[in-house]
Amino acid sequence: MKDKTVVITGATSGLGRATALQLAQKGASVVIIARSNTKANEAIKEIKKEGGKAQCIISDLSSMQDTKEAAESITKVVDRLDVLINNAGAYFPKYRKTSEGFESTLALNYLSPFLFTHHLIEKMEQIASEHGEARIINISSIMHKRPINWDDLNYKETTYNSSSAYEQSKHLLTSFTYYLSRKLKETGITVNCIHPGFVKTALAQSDFPFPMNVIVPIVGLLIGETPEQAADTPVWLASSNEVKGINGEYVHHRKVKESWPPTRDENAQTRLYNVTQSMLGEWL
Ligand SMILES: NC(=O)c1ccc[n+]([C@@H]2O[C@H](COP(=O)([O-])OP(=O)(O)OC[C@H]3O[C@@H](n4cnc5c(N)ncnc54)[C@H](OP(=O)(O)O)[C@@H]3O)[C@@H](O)[C@H]2O)c1
Numbered sequence: 001m002k003d004k005t006v007v008i009t010g011a012t013s014g015l016g017r018a019t020a021l022q023l024a025q026k027g028a029s030v031v032i033i034a035r036s037n038t039k040a041n042e043a044i045k046e047i048k049k050e051g052g053k054a055q056c057i058i059s060d061l062s063s064m065q066d067t068k069e070a071a072e073s074i075t076k077v078v079d080r081l082d083v084l085i086n087n088a089g090a091y092f093p094k095y096r097k098t099s100e101g102f103e104s105t106l107a108l109n110y111l112s113p114f115l116f117t118h119h120l121i122e123k124m125e126q127i128a129s130e131h132g133e134a135r136i137i138n139i140s141s142i143m144h145k146r147p148i149n150w151d152d153l154n155y156k157e158t159t160y161n162s163s164s165a166y167e168q169s170k171h172l173l174t175s176f177t178y179y180l181s182r183k184l185k186e187t188g189i190t191v192n193c194i195h196p197g198f199v200k201t202a203l204a205q206s207d208f209p210f211p212m213n214v215i216v217p218i219v220g221l222l223i224g225e226t227p228e229q230a231a232d233t234p235v236w237l238a239s240s241n242e243v244k245g246i247n248g249e250y251v252h253h254r255k256v257k258e259s260w261p262p263t264r265d266e267n268a269q270t271r272l273y274n275v276t277q278s279m280l281g282e283w284l
Contacts, residue, residue: 001028001239005078008032009061009116010088012039014201015139017046018227019085019234024052026239031078032056033070033088033116061088062098062108064115064283071119081123082131083238086113086173087139091206095160102279103155105162109169113138114176114276115283121184128188133244137237138177140193140250144170145260148272154279163212172272174250174259179269181248190247192237197253198223199230 001023011020011032024030024047032054034040040056047054055077059070074081089109096104102111117136124134146167152158153172155165174193181191198204198219208216236254237243250259262268277284 001026003027003029004082005029005031005080006083006085006238007074007078007081007120008085008087009113010034012036012043014203014227015196015199015230015234016085016087017043018231019087019238020054021047021050021052022228022231022235023083023238024054025050026235027052028083028239029053029078030055031074033059033061035060061112061116062102062104064100064102064107064111064280067112067115068119068283071116074120075123078123080127080131081120081134082127083135083137084117084120084124085137085139085234085238086116087234088112089139089169089203091162091166091203091208093162093207093209095155101154103160103165105165105169106154106172109166110172110176111276111280113173115280117180118280118284121189124189125184125187132188134189135238135243136180136189136191137234138173138191138193139234140174140177140195140259141166141170142195142197142252143167144174144195144263146171147262148172148175148268150271150275153275162209171260171263172276174263175265175269175272176276177250178248178264178266179273182266185247190243192243192246192249192251193259194233194237195250195252195257196230196233197225199227200224201227 010016177193
């Protein structure tokens, strides 16, 4: 990864932090997008202590304006962008609306990675044409098996359910991954998503409703991995030569898996892309 630049969101804790550190240890120059200055500086300090290179851009990614500005800043501070990892995400136990009018799970887990990627594609196309490739990696989840509520993606009228909102957001991110991989096929940019498994992070300790509040701790005990262990797959997808042919895939533990069939419906992916563009109109 020497001479390569990786941009990663949500690298102040959990999976993102471990992934950023491991990629920096491989020689990548890492740009962390974080909402907290203090936490970003801690993560950077850790990377530098290990001899790595890192810098940060402060941004609240649940805001589309912030997301757009963060992407614009990146295009100014880095010469090249080889790998983009859309990792930031959260589980919101209670309904929360952003100041821009979006339900928070939708905003942070789906709209923001869509918009962020949109504004970075040109930079990545440049590197792909000069160096043969660039990689986009979206952190999805096995919890993506929820139909899309086409009539009310944004929970304007539907009663909020935290698990449905989280699962829908990961369905959307997975569908977007497939759509974008086809769209960018000729550019040399690959687009894949990952189910990282159960990772023992702050997110895994969210205030889940019943029965998840019972199931999640048990699953954690049985198959939970540390962020350092779970970072293996995102680091591999970001850095290995073995993955050059992998594009438009859902990956778990270094293996290509089949995501839930509705996420693979190409008509639905196109519809989603168009709907999302309408929602994000003013920030595109
Ligand atoms: N843990 C699991 O078992 C699991 C399973 C499947 C998928 N995932 C996915 O893995 C990804 C990483 O999650 P994690 O488990 O590592 O959780 P985590 O430790 O809670 O990390 C989430 C990261 O996202 C950042 N973030 C949250 N809201 C943000 C905002 N508004 N603006 C900017 N950054 C924000 C957090 O920043 P702060 O440090 O400031 O909070 C943190 O760095 C998520 O997309 C999650 O959905 C996790």
